[in-house]
Amino acid sequence: MKEKNLTNKKLVVSSLSRKYIMAAAGLFLMLFLVMHLATNLLLIIGDEGKTFDKAVDFLTKNPIIKIMEYVLFAGFIIHIIIGLMLELYNYKARPVKYKAPMRSEVSPFSKYMIHSGIIIFIFLVLHLFHFFFIKLGYVDLPETAEHGKDFFNMAIVTFGNPLYSGIYLISFLFLGFHLKHAFQSAFQTYGLYHNRYNKFIKIIATIYALAIAIGFSIIPVYFLFFYNA
Amino acid sequence: MDIKLKIWRQKDAADKGKFETYDLKEVSPEMSFLEMMDYLNSKLISEGKEPVAFDHDCREGICGSCGIYINGRPHGPERGTTTCELRMRFFKNNETIVVEPWRSRAFPVIKDLIVDRTSLDEIIKAGGFISVDTGSAKDANCIPIPKNNSDKAFDAAVCVGCGACVAACKNSSAMLFVAAKVAQMGLLPQGKVEASIRVQKMVEKMDELGFGFCSNILACEYDCPKHVSSEFIAKMNRDFFSSKVCKQKVI
Ligand code: HEM
Ligand code: FES
Numbered sequence: 001m002k003e004k005n006l007t008n009k010k011l012v013v014s015s016l017s018r019k020y021i022m023a024a025a026g027l028f029l030m031l032f033l034v035m036h037l038a039t040n041l042l043l044i045i046g047d048e049g050k051t052f053d054k055a056v057d058f059l060t061k062n063p064i065i066k067i068m069e070y071v072l073f074a075g076f077i078i079h080i081i082i083g084l085m086l087e088l089y090n091y092k093a094r095p096v097k098y099k100a101p102m103r104s105e106v107s108p109f110s111k112y113m114i115h116s117g118i119i120i121f122i123f124l125v126l127h128l129f130h131f132f133f134i135k136l137g138y139v140d141l142p143e144t145a146e147h148g149k150d151f152f153n154m155a156i157v158t159f160g161n162p163l164y165s166g167i168y169l170i171s172f173l174f175l176g177f178h179l180k181h182a183f184q185s186a187f188q189t190y191g192l193y194h195n196r197y198n199k200f201i202k203i204i205a206t207i208y209a210l211a212i213a214i215g216f217s218i219i220p221v222y223f224l225f226f227y228n229a
Numbered sequence: 230m231d232i233k234l235k236i237w238r239q240k241d242a243a244d245k246g247k248f249e250t251y252d253l254k255e256v257s258p259e260m261s262f263l264e265m266m267d268y269l270n271s272k273l274i275s276e277g278k279e280p281v282a283f284d285h286d287c288r289e290g291i292c293g294s295c296g297i298y299i300n301g302r303p304h305g306p307e308r309g310t311t312t313c314e315l316r317m318r319f320f321k322n323n324e325t326i327v328v329e330p331w332r333s334r335a336f337p338v339i340k341d342l343i344v345d346r347t348s349l350d351e352i353i354k355a356g357g358f359i360s361v362d363t364g365s366a367k368d369a370n371c372i373p374i375p376k377n378n379s380d381k382a383f384d385a386a387v388c389v390g391c392g393a394c395v396a397a398c399k400n401s402s403a404m405l406f407v408a409a410k411v412a413q414m415g416l417l418p419q420g421k422v423e424a425s426i427r428v429q430k431m432v433e434k435m436d437e438l439g440f441g442f443c444s445n446i447l448a449c450e451y452d453c454p455k456h457v458s459s460e461f462i463a464k465m466n467r468d469f470f471s472s473k474v475c476k477q478k479v480i
Binding site: 010011014015016017018019020086089090092093094095096097098099100101102103104105106107110111113181184185188189190191192193194195 | 473
């Protein structure tokens with residue numbers, strides 16, 4: 001009877017260690033989002049992307065940023081792979097599901113991390129096609145582009161299309177959902193819990209998630225409705 | 230009151246199992262859930278049918294034997310109670326109540342609503358003890374323990390090991406159970422000596438037994454009949470981290 005319980009599989013990297021790595025990658029991505037948003041908001045200050053271009057120029061020439069680009073890729077890949085493994089493992093941990101819907105009251109965002117994560121992933125691929133791959137020369141800019149291959153023009157082309165703007169906006173909504181739980185969850189994963197500070201952490205999580213989701217959403221909305229060439 | 234019960238019936242571990250529906254009339258709202266089950270079983274027996282098997286012992290919320298998943302919640306709709314303490318007044322007249330066993334790879338069903346919770350004992354065996362002989366009961370206060378620590382240790386020690394945390398968790402994770410046991414001992418001087426080895430061994434065993442990974446959803450805390458706090462999970466995350474960083478060797 002006893003032996004049947006055991007899956008008898010020692011995990012090479014323990015469940016907790018996997019979570020530490022995943023949370024570290026996630027926290028790094030969260031920092032990246034702040035940087036990314038800060039530079040992107042320069043697109044909409046009304047100077048046809050001049051300041052933005054300068055910032056991009058500065059960043060692309062900076063060797064530290066070059067290294068960070070690889071770290072960023074690694075961060076995404078590590079986070080996504082561990083996330084998928086975790087989800088699969090957890091799915092198998094309950095071979096027979098319940099008939100009644102699970103009614104324990106929990107944060108709705110926390111239950112759907114894999115779903116919001118996958119939406120972010122799909123968005124990410126699309127996003128790379130729209131911007132990063134064009135810059136690298138893997139993909140051509142559509143002919144409608146009037147000027148060179150700078151990001152400002154890519155933004156005009158991409159966000160001028162209501163379909164793409166819509167996809168971006170929906171993705172940011174789910175990104176916000178992901179981040180709301182991600183922020184507080186990472187604290188818990190590292191054991192940073194205190195009755196006095198937990199409320200505060202949750203408030204910061206909400207503010208962070210809202211700031212990122214709304215901040216990024218402003219950009220497609222600006223190009224779709226307010227920008228006149 | 231009248232109720233309709235949809236109960237999981239499974240002859241033995243090998244049986245596939247299915248839900249059976251029972252109409253039960255004139256249930257008293259004062260009955261505990263288990264008394265209602267007794268009432269149902271007496272009817273089934275008088276009709277010559279097989280009674281529903283369920284686990285129970287103390288029937289006063291201290292042994293942790295009675296684990297039933299009722300209407301989508303372990304131990305039913307009322308927070309902070311075990312199934313044996315749950316009263317029928319928390320259900321509506323003519324309500325349909327879905328009654329299931331704990332579901333987890335680590336808790337195979339033995340019969341009907343009874344699951345094999347040996348896994349939890351296996352985790353305790355891996356490290357939930359103090360190796361030195363602590364002798365017989367000492368005079369109070371001869372080992373100085375800060376009040377905070379003894380209070381916290383007690384808050385963790387109220388865990389009755391029912392497994393509701395596993396049942397409530399979307400991932401079937403046993404983190405709250407393991408964390409409570411780790412904290413209960415690690416917080417006191419007698420248990421501190423082995424604290425970092427204990428946490429590693431118990432986590433390793435938990436993984437090995439096929440419990441899921443925690444994603445900090447905290448359904449466990451919400452549905453724990455003893456209100457064990459998720460702060461112990463955080464503490465375990467912290468303890469495990471530092472034991473790994475300090476490279477404490479597991480002997
Ligand atoms: C910019 C993008 C992203 C950021 C900033 C981010 C951040 C985070 C953070 C900080 C956590 C909390 C980790 C923890 O609980 O310790 C988390 C959890 C999670 N992320 Fe992401 N993430 C991103 C994208 C993705 C993607 C693309 C996936 C795709 C599969 C994903 C899947 C998950 C899952 C499944 C969890 C829950 C893990 C768990 O606690 O069980 N994330 N994310
Ligand atoms: S029978 Fe002992 S806790 Fe319910």
